Every structure is written in C-alpha cells, then in structure tokens.
Amino acid sequence: MPTLSIIGGGHVGRALGRLLAGQFSVQDVLTRSPQSARQAAHFIGAGRALHEYAQLRPADVYLLAVSDDQILPACAALAAAVPLAGAVVFHCSGALASDRLQAASEAGAYTASVHPIRSFADPAAVAAHFAGTFCGVEGDARALAVLDPALQAIGGRPVAIDAAAKTVYHAAAVFASNYLVTVLDAALRAYQAAGIAEDVARELARPLASETLNNVFRMGAAPALSGPIARGDFATVERQRQAVAAWDGATGELYQALVGPTVALAARKVQG
Known part of the structure; x- marks a missing residue:
C-alpha cells in the first residue's frame, strides 16, 4: 500500500x-x-x-x-x-x-x-x-x-x-447551522416576550421548525416558503417589523435584514 x-x-x-x-x-x-x-x-x-x-x-x-x-x-x-x-x-x-x-x-x-x-x-x-x-x-x-x-x-x-469559492462554501455551513440557531433563538425569545414560558416556547416552535426543515430538504427552499411575504402581505410584515424593533432593537434589525432575501425567495417561488 x-x-x-x-x-x-x-x-x-x-x-x-x-x-x-x-x-x-x-x-x-x-x-x-x-x-x-x-x-x-x-x-x-x-x-x-x-x-x-x-x-x-x-x-x-x-x-x-x-x-x-x-x-x-x-x-x-x-x-x-x-x-x-x-x-x-x-x-x-x-x-x-x-x-x-x-x-x-x-x-x-x-x-x-x-x-x-x-x-x-x-x-x-x-x-x-x-x-x-x-x-x-x-x-x-x-x-x-x-x-x-x-x-x-x-x-x-x-x-x-470550486476552490475560488472555498470561503463561501464554508459560510454555507454557518448559514445551515450557526445562523439557524440564531434565528430560532429569536423565535423563542419572541414567544417568551408574548408571555410564553421558555419550555413551552420550544415545544411551540419545534413542529413548525421541523416541518419547515423537512419541506426545504424535500422540495427545495423556494417551494417551502410560506408566511406573509410569500402571500405578499407586506402590511403585516411592516407591523411585525415595528413591533419587534420596539421590543428588542437588535432582533428588529435581524428581522429587517431578512426581509429582502425572503422577498427574493418569494419571487423565485412564483417563477418556479
């Protein structure tokens, strides 16, 4: 050998x-x-x-x-x-x-x-x-x-x-793992801000997150998208943005940062 x-x-x-x-x-x-x-x-x-x-x-x-x-x-x-x-x-x-x-x-x-x-x-x-x-x-x-x-x-x-895209390749794992945890943490804290206990918040989020992940890996990201942006309900999106920003500034910035990419994803869903 x-x-x-x-x-x-x-x-x-x-x-x-x-x-x-x-x-x-x-x-x-x-x-x-x-x-x-x-x-x-x-x-x-x-x-x-x-x-x-x-x-x-x-x-x-x-x-x-x-x-x-x-x-x-x-x-x-x-x-x-x-x-x-x-x-x-x-x-x-x-x-x-x-x-x-x-x-x-x-x-x-x-x-x-x-x-x-x-x-x-x-x-x-x-x-x-x-x-x-x-x-x-x-x-x-x-x-x-x-x-x-x-x-x-x-x-x-x-x-x-592609060796030229090695850093982007590595960032994919951060999006799929690390940043996913950050987004889920925002969801859990938002539930708690609405008066729901942390252990109950996890149980509320679990089926929603699990089903969404299953749909993404089964159908692809664009077909799995649902919610107000996918429906074109931007009045609800704006109310949520204002409410989240008033509750927690950093989480409000995260919410706003995700609007644009989600709008683009919704457009891909329509085109698909």
Whole structure:
C-alpha cells in the first residue's frame, strides 16, 4: 500500500488516521510533543510517533491535520524536511483552499484539500460511523485521483467544490447551522416576550421548525416558503417589523435584514 504520514494529532488527524489506515500504510505521526504523538499513534493503531520534522521519512501521501493558522508553516516545514516530488499533500480545512499548500506544490507535490462535513468532537465515534459523510474536495487532479477512491473506500462521499469559492462554501455551513440557531433563538425569545414560558416556547416552535426543515430538504427552499411575504402581505410584515424593533432593537434589525432575501425567495417561488 502507499505510505501515509500525518502532521497533527488532534481530533481530525486521529479519526482520519484510523480510517485511512486501511487504505494506506501509516508511516509517521508527527505532533508538537512526544506524548501527544504517542497518544495519536496509539489511537490510530499505526505509525511511528514523532515530534520533529527532521525525523520524518519520505511518504507517498501527507495529511496536514493542523489548525488553519498552522497550514502554511506546517507545509513549509514539511517541504524543507523531506523530498515531495510526486507526493500528495492535503489539508482538511473547510475555510481555506489547497492553494495554501504552495510550498508543497513548488517542491513538486500534488496538493488538495479534503473537508469532511461533520463534527470531530468525538474522534472514536467519527471513525466508527463515518459512512455517508460528505467530503468537500478540491485540488490537483492527480491528488484527487489518489484521495477520492480512498475516501469512498472508508464510506466518504466526495463532492467537488470550486476552490475560488472555498470561503463561501464554508459560510454555507454557518448559514445551515450557526445562523439557524440564531434565528430560532429569536423565535423563542419572541414567544417568551408574548408571555410564553421558555419550555413551552420550544415545544411551540419545534413542529413548525421541523416541518419547515423537512419541506426545504424535500422540495427545495423556494417551494417551502410560506408566511406573509410569500402571500405578499407586506402590511403585516411592516407591523411585525415595528413591533419587534420596539421590543428588542437588535432582533428588529435581524428581522429587517431578512426581509429582502425572503422577498427574493418569494419571487423565485412564483417563477418556479
């Protein structure tokens, strides 16, 4: 099997290392300290624990499982430590593109990024239940020719993304998760402002939010839109805007900021 060395022994490096150990021969596991390197190699179940780049041996594939701010220095250190001509070097950032691996490219490596779209809070659980995980991938075709089959073999579902739009791609997850929580929090607080207890407010919002999500993923966003804007009832929208702004200024601004995009969505519904 081709050899794989892993730079970084955090949750992502450990989980992917254990998963990919069946597709590659894990050679070296490099982290900042001997102890963390030993722990990572033990979790992965393979690899020689290292804490200095000078100890690295040449490998066919290198995984940079480091934080976003460490990708450039880690890649530069890797390129200075081992010959990279013909090797594959990839990172796992959701926000940064493979062009951050320029030092490896200049050394003759084929570079890519692989972003598994899930939480790695529990590496053991990720390794045990990786099947079906979507992975945003982009980079050199020769790198992806090695990585895509490996991801598919461990149950991943590679999805090609535009490297130039990597930051927008990452923002999609923020809209789908983080900002969704913010909007739902506004709904729960508005219910409470109307005198409804918090636990009851959650039960009131749950079926509405759940059905809406199901409709979006079943039919698409535009067909799932309902409510006053979808009906063209802008008198109600304005009354709500004024009332929410009077109750809580910041939430009023959020309500107003969502009017324009929702009007555009309603127009798409009509056109569709």
